[in-house]
Amino acid sequence: MSFTTVLRDDFKNTRRSHVVLGVIAALTGFVSLITYSDAEFHADAFRALFDVAFFFFLVFPLILVPLTYLAVAGDRERGSIKHALGLPNTRAEYVLGKYASRTAVAIAAVFVSVLAAFLIGIGMYETTIAVERFVVFAAISSLFVASMTAIFVAISTLASKRSRAMFGVIGAFFLLGPFWFGILPVVSLQSVVTNIADFLGLELSQTTFNYVRFGSPATAYLAGLQPVFDGALDPEQYPRLTETYRSTSDELYAEAWYNYAIMTAWGALALGASYVRFRVAELG
Amino acid sequence: MTAIQTDGLTKRFGEDVLAVDSLDLTVEDGEVFGFLGPNGAGKSTTINVILGFLKPTAGSVRVLERDVTRDSLGIRQRIGLLPEGYEPYANLTGREHVESAIHAKNADDDPDVLLDRVGLEPDARDRAASEYSTGMAKRMSLAVALVGEPELIILDEPSTGLDPEGVSLLREIIREETERGASVFFCSHILEEVEKVCDRVGILNQGELVALDTIDNLRTEIQAGATVSATLDAVPDALNIERVDGVRDATVDDRTVAVECVEPAAKMRVLRHLDDRATVEDVGIEEASLEALFSEYTNEDADDAVDDGDTEPAIRAAAADGGESA
Numbered sequence A: 001m002s003f004t005t006v007l008r009d010d011f012k013n014t015r016r017s018h019v020v021l022g023v024i025a026a027l028t029g030f031v032s033l034i035t036y037s038d039a040e041f042h043a044d045a046f047r048a049l050f051d052v053a054f055f056f057f058l059v060f061p062l063i064l065v066p067l068t069y070l071a072v073a074g075d076r077e078r079g080s081i082k083h084a085l086g087l088p089n090t091r092a093e094y095v096l097g098k099y100a101s102r103t104a105v106a107i108a109a110v111f112v113s114v115l116a117a118f119l120i121g122i123g124m125y126e127t128t129i130a131v132e133r134f135v136v137f138a139a140i141s142s143l144f145v146a147s148m149t150a151i152f153v154a155i156s157t158l159a160s161k162r163s164r165a166m167f168g169v170i171g172a173f174f175l176l177g178p179f180w181f182g183i184l185p186v187v188s189l190q191s192v193v194t195n196i197a198d199f200l201g202l203e204l205s206q207t208t209f210n211y212v213r214f215g216s217p218a219t220a221y222l223a224g225l226q227p228v229f230d231g232a233l234d235p236e237q238y239p240r241l242t243e244t245y246r247s248t249s250d251e252l253y254a255e256a257w258y259n260y261a262i263m264t265a266w267g268a269l270a271l272g273a274s275y276v277r278f279r280v281a282e283l284g
Numbered sequence B: 001m002t003a004i005q006t007d008g009l010t011k012r013f014g015e016d017v018l019a020v021d022s023l024d025l026t027v028e029d030g031e032v033f034g035f036l037g038p039n040g041a042g043k044s045t046t047i048n049v050i051l052g053f054l055k056p057t058a059g060s061v062r063v064l065e066r067d068v069t070r071d072s073l074g075i076r077q078r079i080g081l082l083p084e085g086y087e088p089y090a091n092l093t094g095r096e097h098v099e100s101a102i103h104a105k106n107a108d109d110d111p112d113v114l115l116d117r118v119g120l121e122p123d124a125r126d127r128a129a130s131e132y133s134t135g136m137a138k139r140m141s142l143a144v145a146l147v148g149e150p151e152l153i154i155l156d157e158p159s160t161g162l163d164p165e166g167v168s169l170l171r172e173i174i175r176e177e178t179e180r181g182a183s184v185f186f187c188s189h190i191l192e193e194v195e196k197v198c199d200r201v202g203i204l205n206q207g208e209l210v211a212l213d214t215i216d217n218l219r220t221e222i223q224a225g226a227t228v229s230a231t232l233d234a235v236p237d238a239l240n241i242e243r244v245d246g247v248r249d250a251t252v253d254d255r256t257v258a259v260e261c262v263e264p265a266a267k268m269r270v271l272r273h274l275d276d277r278a279t280v281e282d283v284g285i286e287e288a289s290l291e292a293l294f295s296e297y298t299n300e301d302a303d304d305a306v307d308d309g310d311t312e313p314a315i316r317a318a319a320a321d322g323g324e325s326a
Helices: A002-015 A018-038 A046-058 A060-068 A073-078 A081-086 A091-124 A131-158 A162-181 A189-200 A206-213 A217-224 A239-245 A256-279 B043-050 B072-078 B094-105 B111-118 B134-146 B164-180 B191-197 B215-221 B264-277 B290-298 B300-308 B312-320
Strands: B002-013 B017-028 B032-036 B058-063 B079-082 B152-156 B183-187 B200-205 B208-213 B226-232 B247-253 B256-261 B280-287
Touching: A002 A018, A002 A091, A002 B094, A018 A046, A018 A060, A018 A091, A046 A060, A046 A091, A046 A131, A046 A162, A046 A217, A046 A239, A060 A091, A060 A131, A060 A162, A073 A081, A073 A131, A073 A162, A081 A091, A091 A131, A091 A256, A131 A162, A131 A217, A131 A256, A162 A189, A162 A217, A189 A206, A217 A256, B002 B043, B002 B183, B017 B043, B017 B058, B017 B183, B017 B200, B017 B208, B032 B043, B032 B191, B043 B058, B043 B152, B043 B183, B072 B079, B079 B134, B094 B111, B094 B134, B111 B134, B111 B164, B134 B152, B134 B164, B152 B164, B164 B183, B164 B191, B183 B191, B200 B290, B208 B215, B208 B290, B226 B264, B247 B264, B256 B264, B264 B280
Parallel strands: B032 B183, B032 B200, B079 B152, B152 B183
Antiparallel strands: B002 B017, B002 B058, B200 B208, B226 B256, B226 B280, B247 B256
């Protein structure tokens, strides 16, 4: 009963703010633009999902920031938490209710934007559109945003001030996304791991490094999208797509389920760890 | 059954800040208890411990016979809270805030009945709480506190922001709730309000409980008393009003005699004394304000004075001018 009280209140409160509209509109706008633009270069609509996936990986977490960073920190700073926790709601129910509410909005944004991409695909691409690829893409993307939302809400739960929550969430985004993936060659996980290995006189195998590399929810998301493109890998028509998802490795990180487990574990551990602190936190 | 019992409650923040120091307090079942103190005295900290928001550094707190550190959820099921210094959820309506409490407590209250009681106008109930004035938000919070017929109602600065009609309604609600059998813990710095509704008061200063009694008894204890002002047709030469039992001092200004009494019964003795010696044309009685009491107990110099009985100058001034000097 209490979990649903918090969930219902927070969902209503969030849904009526401009943040939700902004998140859904921004995501749908960008995804529509990507799908529309890709039609000029590719015959199959699902190819646009490859570019949308990278956009989700790199930009969607930033769009989630305004939706999540004040989930708990904002209540603590405004004192609204006294309403929720002055009632017979447990702290666990409070955190989970907040998380479920914000995740529902994020997942709704995923489905609306993918639906927009699907509709554009029907109108603008030459070949028959594969509904199941869009559905699978939306499902895996939902797992990704659920994981990132959990991490961000966890940071919000640990922070007692909105400024700390903001810095924490932005830092987590950079660490788990651009840094882990290695978008900036110098400031990247690869350079850090390599330097540490050199310092310790160790030689790191590519397999070991790949386990580290696919250990972030963001990189696991990209790796876990493999089922979306099953049976569609053609090195001549789609060389980049094929190069990314044609795996010859037998290692776990090449398995879709393993990447889903990584995303799930990050979300669960982040929320769990934050709750352990929040359970005994002083809220006065 | 006691509503609230603290035994040696101590709360420290870090090594340096002692917010509450060995607080022993008992709020009886069905009692309206006023909890007073200046800013920073430790009132909010005490309430936050009672609610389970803060953990005591030492000592214990039992609410409705349950330990707050072990059964906070069970306690919150049975209490109503009007918190101080918080913003409601901006995009929820007043009605939805009340529905939230009904849902959480699994109660069967009608939100409109509660909102009627607190005087939140029907056309405001479905507006976002962010559009509410302070007084409207306070009425809404009071309705939330009343959900589920709580056994204990904790009101933290409930009068702040309320208009006079709202304050009057608040007093009426407190009276109704205590008639129902609820206990009320009334935390306020508006001393006049505490005086009007509370059976007993506790005054907290620098984390320590410096006074605990009924207001009348506190007045008597520090001999705050009252000032009787009488206008006579003529002031006799040998009035000798200072000799009346219970009179501390008297002054004469033209035909008006101002007599400071240290005990309630002295007022009538003074009037009889005057009536025997002159024609009394007009009479006024001014009780020493609660502010005077408050000042006595929370002012460091006055604390010492209470202990050694040297309270008269401060009380005298306060009694004479209705507390303006306190």
